[in-house]
Amino acid sequence: MAPRALWKGMLRIAEVTCPVALHAAASTSERIAFHTLNRETGHRVRREFIDSETGDPVARDDQVKGYQTAGEDHVILDPEEIAAAVPESDKTLNVTQFIPCGEVDDVYFDRPYYLAPANPGAEDSFHLLREGMRRRRAAALARAVLFRRVRTVLIRAHGLGMIASTLSFDYEVRPAREAFRDIPDLRIKGEMLDLAEHIIDTKRGEFDISAFEDRYEAALAELVKARLEGREPPARPLPERENVVDLMAALRESAGVSGKRSPRRKTARGRR
Known part of the structure; x- marks a missing residue:
């Protein structure tokens, strides 16, 4: 039996419609979760909202949302006002255009x-619809109200079904130039670039997500198991720290050509 759908509605392309369901493709429910407890009693701790000035508890009915303006001023909005701003959902993924995958x-x-x-x-x-998109190597851009927000969704063929990925809006994504502003525009060539390409070639492989272990979750599971069994968890080895001073020497060592002539790139005829 298929898992319970998170959302059901219609996929609409022009006059063609199809009833569809969205299912979670990724979930954090399998992660280890903790409760906050009182160390002395072992009882769970209850979260309580406190007035920042008076220190008094604030009842749920007295809690409202506020948007901070200049200084400490706030624009106060009632829950009913915020609810009224949520767009009405017509339960439709309305495809606006197709773009190349x-x-x-x-x-x-x-x-x-x-x-x-x-x-x-x-x-x-x-x-x-799926096979038409697959043959044309096209993805669909759709708009829909999903989980109380208007979202842009990219839909692609995937096996026997499709993948629908919600997209961030332009204002939510920071320009790359902000993060890369202080990176100098260097031109790398010659032996250093040959060595770097050789290292990449020797490390080529195929993507297999099952080969990657969540070491943090594994460590937490081992810690909980050790406590249940009344033993101390194994000591975690400290990572080795090295200061790489000579980039060329590090490249040669990584490429396994220390003391040897570095590998050279070849043309189609086998020569540089």
């Missing part, structure tokens, strides 16, 4: 969902 910069990707037919009667139209 891979045209959207990964920096705009927010959260992935699996998109599947909502019922057996939708399978024919779903398969038709």
